[in-house]
Amino acid sequence: AQRVTQPEKLLSVFKGAPVELKCNYSYSGSPELFWYVQYSRQRLQLLLRHISRESIKGFTADLNKGETSFHLKKPFAQEEDSAMYYCAMNSGGSNYKLTFGKGTLLTVNP
Amino acid sequence: ETGVTQTPRHLVMGMTNKKSLKCEQHLGHNAMYWYKQSAKKPLELMFVYNFKEQTENNSVPSRFSPECPNSSHLFLHLHTLQPEDSALYLCASSQETGIDNEQFFGPGTRLTVL
Numbered sequence: 001a002q003r004v005t006q007p008e009k010l011l012s013v014f015k016g017a018p019v020e021l022k023c024n025y026s027y028s029g030s031p032e033l034f035w036y037v038q039y040s041r042q043r044l045q046l047l048l049r050h051i052s053r054e055s056i057k058g059f060t061a062d063l064n065k066g067e068t069s070f071h072l073k074k075p076f077a078q079e080e081d082s083a084m085y086y087c088a089m090n091s092g093g094s095n096y097k098l099t100f101g102k103g104t105l106l107t108v109n110p
Numbered sequence: 111e112t113g114v115t116q117t118p119r120h121l122v123m124g125m126t127n128k129k130s131l132k133c134e135q136h137l138g139h140n141a142m143y144w145y146k147q148s149a150k151k152p153l154e155l156m157f158v159y160n161f162k163e164q165t166e167n168n169s170v171p172s173r174f175s176p177e178c179p180n181s182s183h184l185f186l187h188l189h190t191l192q193p194e195d196s197a198l199y200l201c202a203s204s205q206e207t208g209i210d211n212e213q214f215f216g217p218g219t220r221l222t223v224l
Contacts, residue, residue: 004152043114044153044200044215086153097166098213100153 002027004089006101013077014109021072021104023061023087032090033063033070034098039083047072047085057081077108112136114216116201122222123191131186131219133201139214141207142184144176145200147218153200159184160207191223 003026013019025031033050048056050063050070061072070087087101114135123129135142144156158166159178173195175187184201198218204211 043217046212049212097155097158097168098153099155102150102152 002031002089002091002099004087004099004101006085006087006104008104009102010105010107012107012109015079016076019074019077019081019106019108021085021087021106023070023072023101025068025070025087025089027068027089027091029091030065033061034088034090035059035061035070035072036086036088036100037083038086044086077106079108079110082106082108114201114203114214116199116216116219118219119217120220120222122224123188124224125191125193127191128187128189130188131199131201131221133184133186133216135182135184135201135203135214135216137203137205137214139203139205140181141204141211142178142181143202143204143213144184144186145202147198147200149197156186158207165207188221191221193223196221196223 005024007022035047036044037047038044048061059072059074061070063070084103084105086103088098090098117132121129141160143158146154146156155168156170157176162178162181173190177185198220200218201216202213204213
């Protein structure tokens with residue numbers, strides 16, 4: 001079964017500290033992985049996608065097929081990074097069917 | 111208004127009521143989606159429409175009935191719902207349904223079934 005697991009429901013760090021939000025997936029094929037973010041009082045939006053291999057707002061994520069992980073990292077967290085982060089997987093095919101994790105609420109303290 | 115809009119933003123209904131959720135996108139996209147976000151559960155895909163044709167029904171109960179009259183509008187008709195159907199219902203759209211197509215989300219409708 002296809003599944004996305006975000007083991008941490010809550011994550012709290014101090015400003016300037018490194019942050020890593022964990023994401024593990026379960027899928028026998030080659031999925032595409034994404035991170036979506038929802039800031040307070042804003043709608044859910046795409047943060048970054050595996051296939052683009054880009055850094056957005058200082059965040060990066062590397063797909064590790066051996067560990068079936070797609071952890072989101074930022075070396076120096078900022079207060080404005082506080083938000084709900086969702087890892088999502090597309091298992092491919094003709095439909096853009098995203099499977100989401102439960103999300104991790106990141107709080108960056110001053 | 112730009113982007114993806116949803117109305118109403120909040121809805122309270124009884125189990126015997128019939129109501130509809132509306133989604134409109136102003137992005138010129140061809141694909142639209144309904145998601146359900148329940149407390150303590152992941153965001154769940156319900157339906158996918160591509161060029162007005164339903165291409166995905168993720169085993170959704172028949173008390174939820176989607177309608178896509180054109181590429182810009184998507185409805186979710188609700189009838190004889192159960193209290194466990196209370197959730198945030200999100201609409202999204204994308205240019206098409208390929209892997210490279212980013213989904214843009216609406217603000218959601220918070221539904222409470224009494």
